[in-house]
Amino acid sequence: MASSEATYRTINCARHGDNREAFMCEHLLQGTRLGFFSDTDDPSNPYPDAWCPSCERVKGEPGEFDSDYARETFKLVCGACYEEIKAKNIIDPGPNAQVQ
Secondary structure (H helix, E strand, O other), rough: OOOOOOOOEEEEEOOOOOEEEEEEHHHHHHOOOOOOEEOOOOOOOOOEEEOOHHHHOOOOOOOOHHHHHHHEEEEEHHHHHHHHHHHHHHHOOOOOOOOO
């Protein structure tokens, strides 16, 4: 997962070429309309670490993932893949939903 130093690397994606790195749980990679959580600690990061509701339930008390869990579950993707995966996993509340 990305370090807290706000240093982001570029990776080469087979589909999108050179792009900024991002990390998300493997469930989001395979899922559709699962829901989408992300780390909002660094507003300058357009691709914060992201995870599904199942992973949200296993987060530790201070809001962090156990390092073994993170190493096993979070996968490296490029920023363009991140946006595509995010779009297919955000749950649309529908036209009649009220935002609170």
